[in-house]
Amino acid sequence: MGGMGKTTVAKAIFKKYQDKFEGKSFLQNVREMKLVKLQEQLLFDILKPANTRVSCVDEGIHEIKRRFHNRRVLVIVDDIDHMKQFEALAIKYESFGLGSRIIITTRDQHLLKILKVDMIYKLPAMNREEAFQLLSWHAFRKNSPDKEYLQVSRKVVDYCGGLPLALEVLGSYLFERSTSEWKSALEKLKFHPHPEILKSLKISFDKLHDYELKSIFLDVSCFFTGMSKDYVMKILDGCDLYPEIGITVLQERCLVTVDHNLKLVMHDLLRDMGREIVRSESSEPGERSRLWHHDDVIDVLRNESGTEAIQGLTLDLQESDKASFSTEAFRNMQSLRLLKLNYVNLTGSYDSLSNELRWLCWHGFPLEVIPKDFDHPNMVAIDLSYSKLIRVWEDSDLLLEKLKFLNLSHSHYLTQSPDFSKLPNLEQLILQDCKCLLHIDQSIGQLQKLVLVDLKDCKALRDLPESFYELTSLETLDLAGCSKFENLAEDLGEMASLTTLILDNTAMISIPPSISRPKNLKSLSFCGLNRPRSTYPLPPLLARLLNLRELYLDGCNLTDVSWVKTVEFAGCSKFENLAEDLGEMSWLTTPTAIKSVPTSVCRLTKLKSLFVYGFKWPLSRLPRSLSVFNTLRAVSLAGCSLTDDAIPMGFLRLNFLEHLDLQRNGFRSLPSFSGISKLQSLSLAGCSVLRAMPEVPKNLKILNLSWCFALEGSPVLSALPSLRNLGKLYLDGCNLTDVTTSMSGLGKLQSLSVYGFKWPLSRLPRSLSVFNTLREVCLAGCNLTDDAIPMEFWRLNFLEHLDLERNSFRSLPSFSGISKLQSLSLAGCSGLRAMPEVPKNLKILNLSRCFALEGSLVLSAMSSLRELPGYHSPNFTEIPVLHNSLKSLTVIHMEGR
Template identity: 35%
Template sequence: MNTQRESSSHLSYDVFLSFRGEDTRKNFTIHLYFRLCQVGVNTYIDDEELRKGDVISNKLEKAIEQSRISIVVFSKNYASSSWCLDELVKILECRAKLNQVVLPVFYDVDPSQVRKQTGSFGEALAKQKQRLFGDEIMEKWKAALTEAANLSGWDLRNIADGHESKFIESIIKQVLQEVNQTPLDVAHYPIGLDSPIQHIVLLLQSGCEHEVRMVGICGVGGIGKTTLAKAIYNRIFQQFDGSCFLSDVRSKTEEFGPVKLQEKLLNQILKGKEFEVDSVAEGVNLIKARLGSQKVLIVLDDVDHRSQLESLTREKSWFGSGSAIIITTRDEHLLYGLGTSEIYQAKLLHDNEAQQLFSRHAFNSFSPPQEYDELAQDVIQYSGGLPLALVTLGSHFQGRSIEEWRHEFKKLRAIPHCDVQKILKISFDGLDDNTQSVFLDITCAFHGCYEDEVTKTLNACGFYTESAISTLVQRNLLQRDCRYLVMHDLVRDMGREIVRLESPRDSGKRSRLFNPQEVRDVLQENKGSENVEVLVVERRALKGVKLSIKAFQKMINLRVLKIDDLYISGDFKLLSKELRWLSWKGCPLKYIPSNFPAEKLVVLNMEGSDVQDFGLNLQCCRSLKELNLSDCKRLRSTPNFRGSKSLKILSFENCSSLKEIHPSIGNLESLIDLQLSGCKKITDLPSSICQLKSLEYLCINDCLCLQTLPVNIGDMQNLVIIHAWGTGIKQLPVSVEMLRNLEHLQVESRNSEAKRSFSRRRVRRIECLPIFIFHLSLPYFGFSEHDIPRDIGRLFNLRYLDLRGNNFLYLPFDFSKLPLLISLCLNDCKNLQTLPSLSNLDYLENLYLSNCQKLVKITGLDYLPSIKMINMIDCTSLQNPFNEGFFSAIALSTPCIKFLELQLQIYVESNEIPDWCNNKVTAPSICLTMPAVKNNEYNFLGMVLWFVSHFCNVTTRLQKFDVTIGQLSEFFLTWVPDSQGEVSCVYYFSFSNGRPFNDLDIIKGGEQLRVEDGSDGGIIKKIGVHLLYLDQHGNVTSFPAVTDHSYTPKSRGWQ
């Protein structure tokens, strides 16, 4: 990764000329040199006649280092000079370390000869080797020639018809652009910038050519927004009539006011003029008047208030066509309503990038020394990919001994580094009181919790939680991960440090307690105070410690309490009456005391407790919205639910001693989610359960003794999901037809004997299914073609259909009215003979037909543009439908853009590779040379990999194989369905837009392609490779490759 040069003002030369004197000194090079001097470019040209020996002089090395640009003139005899080759090595070192611009010029030589060291360059290097230059030097020279030839430059043969003077003018133009730039200082080690720079530049270039583009870069403090904006500015500012980078807009607005920023914007873009602005309104008018016809680049860095944007870049119409505006901010919300074209969320560094950046600052290398590796990985993991932390902590740990590392890291975990804390806290300081309180509660108690649970709890505490969470997400202090609230560990630590500083010496006087040792001290020594609002004991942190309830007596404002696995005795009326959220998982009490202060309690979680009877009167819990008694193995009965009108979530999951549900459950008029999975002794559900008009989710999985669903279940009009796996249910009530909002219906016995008896039994036919069903699973119901619900064929919203193990010979409906179907599972339908045409299923991704032993015909397989998985193992009557035409159709339906991607997996009972597959071997690996085809006549579409694999006596059904093209390699892991003996595993790779091989621009003829079995135990027995190309007429064709039968693969095994 390149390192930005600290300052361009200390350079001695604009251009260093590297050339072979005997070839070009008296013609091309001297003309180029004089022309550079004429336009004022300070150019270093070496006097080759004064060179002595084979090693370049210190003076010459210094001249290269002190040049902004190196122009390398490759001519026929360039490589015959060891001096020139050493110059080139030094030049490329400066490119890597000092960001020097290198411009290659190919003077009457083919760039490919330079790149591959053929022709005169190959001959010259051969002679150099005869002069006894060592292998190391030769490899350096070859690498330098290859690298230089791959850079963007000029080929005399292809520019200006070989006219030298015009050729030189094109070089002069490029040099002047480079010389006249004044780049911003980006970062000492700009690691991880290439990909986001390319992404944002593409965002700026998308859309109409004359459109004014506005792109926002958002992210938490320290994530590298400013660094990224500077790098982009340096990359593109020369493409504009004028440009301005306004840094630290937030702090400079506070210090100088918006008018000074307007003046700086005008003065920097309209150089040579000094503007004085009296008011914001006048500044706006000047910006509109003076910049309205200019194509400008403007970067506003670290914006934190809408007024800053209003005074500087409120309207795109203020600027000329083609202008670009980049805004960096921690607050994404500021960008809405401004006509922002795109918003880019700055990303944390990947693991390898994080290691490089940290190591460069801590060790001045790209990886830690072996003896520091474990310690370094701890710090890198702690930094969580945040560039600010990696740079700051890398510098902090630099030069310290191993023992010092251990002490400093231990301190770091308790007290965040002040520089990191300072930057992150800027975002916190800009929040209102309500949002600050919600943020601190989440950092100390609710990190990683369900958003709904956090919202209802903190709303009950008097906060405006939805608004606060929205603000925190917009300011990148919080993220939504599915339904959970999460934040970067350093952001969490920043919040916890704010709480620690409320009372650094006396933890009992802080608003929130979370550190296990500090919590232990406060509780055991009765140090709590009225300041404590939140107290969290991490599970098992104080396991075995016995406490008196008196330890909580002074905490009269306690509203959030987590005391998992903690043993507490005493009079529970001493607990705070402000309690809203209580988590007491693993509670050792046999019953809940009746004097428990639960008037304001919103969430009660007693998962995994020893509770046998729920003694607490729920009529005293009128605010309770969530009650979790899951995994309470000794619980014998549910509470009386009368009076609990607010309860929305109720869980008795895995309460294996629970035999019945109290009939008063019908009084829970607000209940939405009822979890009864794993209640193995429940034999029936009370009829009153059908009074739950708000219930949306009913889960009764693994209720083994449950024989029926309530007859009137159709009265539960809001029911959306019924999950009933592993039950004893033998019949669906007819009233299921009335569940008009039902989207998921899954009923299945997990007991094999029950499945067999179930499949032999004829059930009353269900005439009508709820029309909005999204997921329908009715396996092993014994349905024949006569009693399967024909209504399935009109469920236009259906995505997932599972009819495994039924008895029908055919499906009495077609798929024409199931256009959204994604997954179709008919495994174990042993009597199934034919299927309706699949040709209308444009979104079908997964087709499961294993063990359909009588299936003889499938139509429409060639018309599945979204298909990703087909399992036809043990379809013994079905002729293999996967011919060359099938894969040609798949190839045409897949967008052909740029990258090699695993598109389709097929598993079929076969021990032979078909004849149409034109490259095959009976071996666990294959090595091919790609066919030489004309790229302008044929486009590579993709390839079929056909494996015959053996799965007897193997410990895993994971199949691992490696694919290598040229120097790029990627491994793949796939899960192969159950089968015995040999099975064909077929994979189609499209050359489309996705990973892996994301550095692969084109697959060329002559490139080596290798496929190797990487599975433990050698599963693959035969391999076939079939390459597909698209000709100019839109037809798919194939060309055979050359198989290298002498190829020896690497040793196999997990890597």
């Protein structure tokens, strides 16, 4: 991705290390240089002869190898985009002397893989603090903006998303301009990226040499950011765009990324660049290839001005904003392949829609049945969630051979599934929360490519048809919340492909023995099987499930279980015995009824996680054998009544341990944990007689000392400054003096909780504002009064969650300056007489038990508000404009006392 600062970093490295080498060369903008000139530049930089001319590329390669094979050189090759450039520079180990260093910058990671470089470093985006400073230097020629520019500067930083080029360009562009001009520029940037930023980013797009790659990029930037990679790839594959290789290439060029949830993600500026490319296709929206902007789509549909150029169109309305158009508006869009019409009504014949349609997303589909003229044989994915459908297709002969994905979730009136014989290639069927669904059609057994069936919360469904168990490719079956579903057939055992089975909160009377036969089953969940008339012994043949890795049994009436590698038994109150054969288990959580751990526990050579909450160890000490588990990464020994000297020295040699929970034990002192070098989180919460904090490794990220009443202040506070990587600190209920002066070194602190802390003079110290990385702060129950919060507190630019519950405020200053604030709790502030101003992006506001708040509660500015708990706040007389302004509000409670 262009503009990340690759060249700047490379220059800094070159400047720092150039004097340590016999020769040096910085080859800048290689992409724009001819190969012979590139070779001549390298020869000249290192040899400095009068004549370094070469006649052809082959001669240049020969000269580079001949002259440099025994020289220790530093060469930086900036912005390479083709293998020919590597080859021309003879970049191979044997071409340069021992100890040479070759540093390459490129927008294409695949080139580095071909070269088999020693190390690839992906330059991260700037963090918010760095971005704020860079913008300030260019816009104000100093480290921070003037006060009146603070809010608008934050918005520019948000827009730039950590991209140095954008921060520099916009900072210079906005230099010595008024705040109103800044705001105007930001409005313009929503629709038109700055030309200089666009030019740099567009280089990567222009290097996509084939139609399919460019189409994938534009489709993702206009329609698919934030969506499942697997889902999008099915759609794009149906469009003949070859996404399997295409998405990989875009990832290698940093144009698209895939996050930890396997969703497609794109930098906002890249997304805007893609959309600007589409916008530049024509001044008339109806003549562009893709339409996503609300006003453009409305105009095209109302004026019926669409053309054959349109390949994709999305109109994403809310249920309260439904709009109606004629199907004739689509008559000329015969290249349309991607269509999203959430909560739109169409009148007229559906044969006006293009036969090229591959994707249809129509939440709130308004008809009770899909009409006969809805004949689109190339459809790959249909999503009609929240529809009014009672049955699916009016024409039972409608054949959709290419359909792979069908989602009818939350269609509360749907009583029967479609005839699946007309959907022979269906791969995913999602019918979540279809409350009236009584039957699944027998034809489902014909779907030999079906891999996922999601029937979660289909509360009227009692069983599955016999043919269902004939599915040969099914991998995932989710029946969670099917509260009337009682039995799985014995034929379940024949479903060899099944890997995940979820039966949480069903009405099953017994667990069929056949459940032990699907040989590939990896994940099994029975949570909530707690019918009072029965307990659920798992079939002994469960031992045959050699691939089972995860078993979830929360809240079950179970009597015995074994043979699994990941076990979560929370709430399994009748479970008493662990099997002796535990040798392969990698995760163990014990329930409260276990009386002893089998001797085989010492053979758990792969154990990574051990949770034994409430276990009563003999003599209140851990056995020395526990230290043999050198693979352990997470250990919870909470509530185990452990006392001094309970932890053997061998335990402190668990080299891979990252998370240790010792809550609610009887320690008065603890040994040093500094030797556990990888330890990231330590919880000693509720160790009420602990008198001193143990030594901890300096890389610790999370420390919880809440409710450690006996801790003495000075030793604890003196240990904090050395924990420079600490991100979360919990000191609730501790009898400590002012901690902020001892926290000055905590430059990465993001969460601070000091519930019940008694601040001097019932005021917060100004020093609290130095922690500008804070995202979460809890100051509940601190007896804070009016003027307790200093003005410096409003400089916490990243603060998202603020808890001020149960304090003594009568009034509060405005919170509108904390633009990132998402949740604010004032619950239990019984003397608070007026609600403070809050930022318009606030999502959660808790006013419960604010008995003194009176009059009209004005919320019209809070367009993003989602939750408004107001339990026992009886004096509000009205909430004006509630239905018009609060479109995101989903939870509101306004009970009286």
